[in-house]
Amino acid sequence: MDPNTKRFLKTQMVWIAISLAISFGLSLLLPFPYSLVAIIGVFLAMNYFMRQRQMRRMGMRGGGFFGTGQGSMFGQRGIRYVCIMCGAKHNGGSCPNCGSKLKKASFED
Numbered sequence: 001m002d003p004n005t006k007r008f009l010k011t012q013m014v015w016i017a018i019s020l021a022i023s024f025g026l027s028l029l030l031p032f033p034y035s036l037v038a039i040i041g042v043f044l045a046m047n048y049f050m051r052q053r054q055m056r057r058m059g060m061r062g063g064g065f066f067g068t069g070q071g072s073m074f075g076q077r078g079i080r081y082v083c084i085m086c087g088a089k090h091n092g093g094s095c096p097n098c099g100s101k102l103k104k105a106s107f108e109d
């Protein structure tokens with residue numbers, strides 16, 4: 001695990017602890033249905049801000065609550081290639097499936 005990922009995981013732990021503490025506080029302060037809504041709101045907000053921080057640090061932009069950027073949560077996988085002929089994913093060079101050199105870059109994992 002590289003130092004960047006380790007630091008990110010540590011930061012994430014801190015944020016999870018903070019959001020748990022806030023959730024616990026809210027569940028004491030608010031009656032049931034409201035506390036649940038508030039807790040979900042806190043978690044989504046935390047998730048959103050963590051995502052934004054992470055994006056900025058990695059020099060990426062965009063990405064919403066869900067969808068893009070999911071891979072970055074668990075370390076960068078780098079660019080992958082998709083074979084144009086058969087659709088197999090590989091790391092570059094020629095396709096291990098059909099041997100074709102025709103490929104396009106893919107950022108999904």
Ligand SMILES: [Zn+2]
Pocket residue numbers: 083084085086087088095096097098099100
């Ligand atoms: Zn292929």
